[in-house]
Amino acid sequence: xxxxxxxxxxxxxxxxxxxxxxxxxxxxxxxxxxxxxxxxxxxxxxxxxxxxxxxxxxxxxxxxxxxxxxxxxxxxxxxxxxxxxxxxxxxxxxxxxxxxxxxxxxxxxxxxxxxxxxxxxxxxxxxxxxxxxxxxxxxxxxxxxxxxxxxxxxxxxxxxxxxxxxxxxxxxxxxxxxxxxxxxxxxxxxxxxxxxxxxxxxxxxxxxxxxxxxxxxxxxxxxxxxxxxxxxxxxxxxxxxxxxxxxxxxxxxxxxxxxxxxxxxxxxxxxxxxxxxxxxxxxxxxxxxxxxxxxxxxxxxxxxxxxxxxxxxxxxxxxxxxxxxxxxxxxxxx
Amino acid sequence: xxxxxxxxxxxxxxxxxxxxxxxxxxxxxxxxxxxxxxxxxxxxxxxxxxxxxxxxxxxxxxxxxxxxxxxxxxxxxxxxxxxxxxxxxxxxxxxxxxxxxxxxxxxxxxxxxxxxxxxxxxxxxxxxxxxxxxxxxxxxxxxxxxxxxxxxxxxxxxxxxxxxxxxxxxxxxxxxxxxxxxxxxxxxxxxxxxxxxxxxxxxxxxxxxxxxxxxxxxxxxxxxxxxxxxxxxxxxxxxxxxxxxxxxxxxxxxxxxxxxxxxxxxxxxxxxxxxxxxxxxxxxxxxxxxxxxxxxxxxxxxxxxxxxxxxxxxxxxxxxxxxxxxxxxxxxxx
DNA sequence: GGCTAGTATGACAGCGATGTCAGAACTTGC
DNA sequence: GCAAGTTCTGACATCGCTGTCATACTAGCC
Numbered sequence: 001x002x003x004x005x006x007x008x009x010x011x012x013x014x015x016x017x018x019x020x021x022x023x024x025x026x027x028x029x030x031x032x033x034x035x036x037x038x039x040x041x042x043x044x045x046x047x048x049x050x051x052x053x054x055x056x057x058x059x060x061x062x063x064x065x066x067x068x069x070x071x072x073x074x075x076x077x078x079x080x081x082x083x084x085x086x087x088x089x090x091x092x093x094x095x096x097x098x099x100x101x102x103x104x105x106x107x108x109x110x111x112x113x114x115x116x117x118x119x120x121x122x123x124x125x126x127x128x129x130x131x132x133x134x135x136x137x138x139x140x141x142x143x144x145x146x147x148x149x150x151x152x153x154x155x156x157x158x159x160x161x162x163x164x165x166x167x168x169x170x171x172x173x174x175x176x177x178x179x180x181x182x183x184x185x186x187x188x189x190x191x192x193x194x195x196x197x198x199x200x201x202x203x204x205x206x207x208x209x210x211x212x213x214x215x216x217x218x219x220x221x222x223x224x225x226x227x228x229x230x231x232x233x234x235x236x237x238x239x240x241x242x243x244x245x246x247x248x249x250x251x252x253x254x255x256x257x258x259x260x261x262x263x264x265x266x267x268x269x270x271x272x273x274x275x276x277x278x279x280x281x282x283x284x285x286x287x288x289x290x291x292x293x294x295x296x297x298x299x300x301x302x303x304x305x306x307x308x309x310x311x312x313x314x315x316x317x318x319x320x321x322x323x324x325x326x327x328x329x330x331x332x333x334x
Numbered sequence: 335x336x337x338x339x340x341x342x343x344x345x346x347x348x349x350x351x352x353x354x355x356x357x358x359x360x361x362x363x364x365x366x367x368x369x370x371x372x373x374x375x376x377x378x379x380x381x382x383x384x385x386x387x388x389x390x391x392x393x394x395x396x397x398x399x400x401x402x403x404x405x406x407x408x409x410x411x412x413x414x415x416x417x418x419x420x421x422x423x424x425x426x427x428x429x430x431x432x433x434x435x436x437x438x439x440x441x442x443x444x445x446x447x448x449x450x451x452x453x454x455x456x457x458x459x460x461x462x463x464x465x466x467x468x469x470x471x472x473x474x475x476x477x478x479x480x481x482x483x484x485x486x487x488x489x490x491x492x493x494x495x496x497x498x499x500x501x502x503x504x505x506x507x508x509x510x511x512x513x514x515x516x517x518x519x520x521x522x523x524x525x526x527x528x529x530x531x532x533x534x535x536x537x538x539x540x541x542x543x544x545x546x547x548x549x550x551x552x553x554x555x556x557x558x559x560x561x562x563x564x565x566x567x568x569x570x571x572x573x574x575x576x577x578x579x580x581x582x583x584x585x586x587x588x589x590x591x592x593x594x595x596x597x598x599x600x601x602x603x604x605x606x607x608x609x610x611x612x613x614x615x616x617x618x619x620x621x622x623x624x625x626x627x628x629x630x631x632x633x634x635x636x637x638x639x640x641x642x643x644x645x646x647x648x649x650x651x652x653x654x655x656x657x658x659x660x661x662x663x664x665x666x667x668x
Numbered sequence: 669g670g671c672t673a674g675t676a677t678g679a680c681a682g683c684g685a686t687g688t689c690a691g692a693a694c695t696t697g698c
Numbered sequence: 699g700c701a702a703g704t705t706c707t708g709a710c711a712t713c714g715c716t717g718t719c720a721t722a723c724t725a726g727c728c
Contacts, residue, residue: 002448004684015708020686028706047448051394052684054385055713061449065429072410072613083431092450095399095429097417114336114381115395116426224617253617260619279406283558283587285594285619338714349678354716362676386714389683 003044023048050092060117063306064094066109067124067132070188070222071250073278074295078124078147081299089307093159094118098127100190106132106318113140119333120144120306122299128158143309145302150192159316163193166244166291166320167200169310170273173289173322174243175208178330179271181216183234183241185251188222195246197275216241220251235262235270242331252288256327263292267329270329277323286326294318337378345374357382384426385397394451397640398428400443400467401458404522404556405584407612408629412458412481415633423641428452432461434524440466447474454478455642456633460524462492477643479636484526492634493650497527500625500654501534501579504607507623507656508577509542512664513605517551517568520587522556531581531609550575554585561588569596569604576665577605583612586622590661601663611657620660628652 005023009016014033021029021273022037029037040046054060065082069075079095086093091124094116098108105127111135112118121144127133134156137144146158174182184201185193202212218230227246231254234241246252252274259270266272266286274281277292301316308314339357343350348367348634355363356371363371374380388394397415401411413429420427428450432442439461446452447470455478461467462483468490471478480492503517509517518535521528536546549571552564561580565588568575580586586608600606600620606622608615635650642648 006684016684017686017708017710018706021707024686030706032419033706038411045444047445049389049451049684050449051385051388051451053686053715055389055715056684056686057713060385073406075410076406079429080431093429095417095427097414110379111381115384117383117385164717171674202438224613247377250613250617257617257619257621279558279584280614280617283584283591283614284617285593340714350715351678351680351717352676355677358716362674364676365678383714386683387716389685390714390716391683392716 002049003046005046005048007044008037008040008046011043012037030133037193054117059119061090062092062094062116062118062310063120063122063303064096064112064116064118064123065124066096066098066112066127068098068100068125068127071248071276071278073280075124075294076277078299079294080119080303082122082303084296085300085303085307089303091119091307100126100130105130106136109133109254110140113137113142118142122302122306124146124148124299125150125193126188129190129192143306145306147298147302148193150195153315154313157302157305157310159298159305159315159318161293161318161320163299164200164203166293166322167197168204168319169200169320169322170245170275170289170291171201171204172208173324174245174271174273174328175204175241177328179241179243180210180331181213181239181243182210183216183218183243183244184211185218185220185227185230185234185244185246185255187220187247187251189219191222194222194247201245206282218246222248222250224250224254224257225243228258229252229254231255231258235259241270244272244326245273245275247275249276249281249288250276252290252327253284255279256284256286256288268332271328271331273328281323282325282329289328290323291323292321292323294320336383337380339380339382341378342374343391345377346371350379388451393453395424395452396426396428396450396635397456398430398446398450398452398479398509399456400430400461402433402434402461403433403458403613405582405610408610409458411629412633415630415635416456416498416637419634419637419641422483423637425641434460434464437500439464439610440470443467443470444474447471447476452476456463456481456636456640458482458633459484459527460522463524463526477640479640481632481636482527484529487649488647491636491639491644491648493632493639493652495627495632495652495654497530497532498537500609500627500656501531501581502538503534503654504579504609504623504625505535505538505657506542508579508605508607508662509538509544511577511605511662513575514544514665515547515573515575515577516544517550517552517565517578517579519552519554519561519564519568519589521554521581521585525556528556528581534564535579543658554581556582556584558584558591561585562592563588565589565592570572571591575604577607577662579607579609581609583610583615583622583624586624587614587618588660590618590620590622601661602666605662607662615657616659618661621656623659623662624657626655626657628654639656 128146220226274290281288554560611626
């Protein structure tokens with residue numbers, strides 16, 4: 001039923017080793033032999049057993065994607081990007097959800113490697129920042145690339161966008177519209193991107209000569225509910241902000257909901273900006289001004305780096321983009 | 335570095351075969367021997383090579399999830415459910431996005447099986463309905479379970495919810511609120527669920543003695559933009575509907591946007607209902623009345639069925655739930 | 669005591685590839 | 699015409715497990 005290299009070698013009249021050579025595109029196979037083998041492979045629709053290859057050789061033709069993120073949309077983008085590059089490379093993708101905060105993370109990763117002998121690993125935030133996980137990978141000499149790491153940037157190859165600059169751009173945009181009291185909702189405490197975005201917000205205020213006022217800044221957790229809570233507190237202030245910049249779209253959606261609930265007219269009474277440009281952003285009312293994060297492309301680029309197998313860590317930075325929609329406008333004159 | 339069964343057997347003072355027996359929970363191992371082996375395994379933190387197991391035995395300890403769906407949220411729920419059951423079973427999950435409409439689907443699946451020797455496959459809609467895919471799986475004798483299949487229900491084990499009843503329930507709810515002109519937006523043409531939901535809508539109208547009026551029904555494609563387009567056409571009718579029931583939440587979001595754009599006051603001027611209860615539903619304004627589809631649980635149950643390995647096809651049906659939020663209300667009196 | 673059935677263990681082959689190494693068949697340079 | 703490469707090919711061991719089969723021990727029973 002399933003055919004093996006032996007079947008192919010019988011048809012092509014060569015040794016199994018030669019078939020293996022053709023399969024692996026090794027040098028030193030004559031053109032004529034190669035063609036004969038390829039014909040036999042096609043005839044049988046032969047596909048080598050991954051298990052046997054893994055056992056005998058040094059490669060498993062599988063990589064793993066380790067993720068722990070609360071945004072399905074983000075994960076989906078990541079998976080799509082990684083997958084696209086894997087297909088091109090003829091490599092399978094193992095999905096490995098996990099808990100970045102768990103003390104067992106390193107052990108889980110060790111288990112994954114021991115069992116599957118994956119050729120490499122892609123880490124997405126916030127697992128990128130678990131040094132126990134990185135230690136484990138390095139101890140075993142498994143190549144890995146991180147997507148948007150928050151810490152130890154020099155430690156491995158990685159791809160990322162410029163969170164600071166993006167948040168700075170968005171804040172500057174709000175300032176340019178005329179806003180002077182700009183609320184900010186910080187992202188999840190575990191994600192370094194949260195700090196970077198906050199920093200970008202402050203930098204833009206500084207440059208514009210505006211005071212940084214802690215009361216206009218609230219902690220969120222990247223989810224809708226925390227966005228609602230933060231918005232409520234910001235809008236309850238005696239002198240509330242005329243614009244709120246949330247560190248991701250889900251929280252921005254929470255802000256919109258609170259504003260609607262209070263009967264505010266958007267964007268006249270309140271400008272709202274998000275971050276990520278998830279599908280959600282364009283499906284809200286009003287459509288959300290946000291930062292387009294090139295998530296899929298980041299994932300693709302990360303996987304590309306993984307296969308390139310560089311000597312020294314390489315970092316690629318992809319461009320973000322401000323997406324201006326109807327949720328931001330000039331503030332109502334005082 | 336990596337330890338093998340041999341290392342374990344040396345420490346436990348038994349043959350490698352006995353270690354293998356303990357690992358596989360086979361019968362006929364004395365309690366004392368089992369404990370000795372388990373201690374050695376723990377001491378070495380030993381984990382068997384999946385590749386060697388696959389090659390030598392009949393199992394690969396991997397299953398694949400094949401999906402092709404345009405809703406990230408749905409896929410994420412599915413993955414989470416499948417994954418949860420896999421973990422319990424000590425089995426790895428291979429992610430296999432694919433194109434249900436592609437003529438190469440069967441070949442891709444064949445390749446997947448030949449290469450990885452997966453122990454089983456979970457199919458999610460609409461790949462569930464590709465008979466070429468099912469043929470291929472059966473030809474190779476790979477167990478598979480389908481999540482919400484649309485066709486050939488008897489052909490394999492499956493899990494599903496009652497789409498007809500759910501759509502009927504929602505429509506009845508709108509009727510009970512007092513609506514008489516209820517618009518309906520059909521889902522994607524490839525998904526059988528689309529037909530079932532339409533049927534449920536008609537059934538509820540019938541039972542209430544309301545006429546089915548084709549002009550109140552528009553084709554959508556499960557995405558936001560098609561929801562917008564359909565809503566525009568429905569609301570442009572001379573005698574527009576007072577409620578619109580969209581076959582999923584993304585399209586319902588499109589309806590909300592159109593209504594907002596037209597300056598309508600929701601839900602007074604228009605009631606809107608969705609289907610799925612994705613995260614989106616509660617993040618919109620007004621929060622969306624919808625049908626909670628137990629997607630994660632369906633996936634979990636499907637995976638469970640896969641591992642149970644029944645003789646005859648088994649079908650499990652999970653309950654849906656109407657989630658009533660602020661997007662529906664009684665119509666404005668004429 | 670001798671028989672059967674059930675329990676417990678190990679020796680050994682083999683799964684389907686690749687790595688190593690040896691050797692044959694060509695080139696090339698002088 | 700011969701040594702020294704370079705190209706091409708195959709024999710065979712091997713990767714780390716599990717399947718098969720043989721064997722030994724323990725009860726239980728007539």
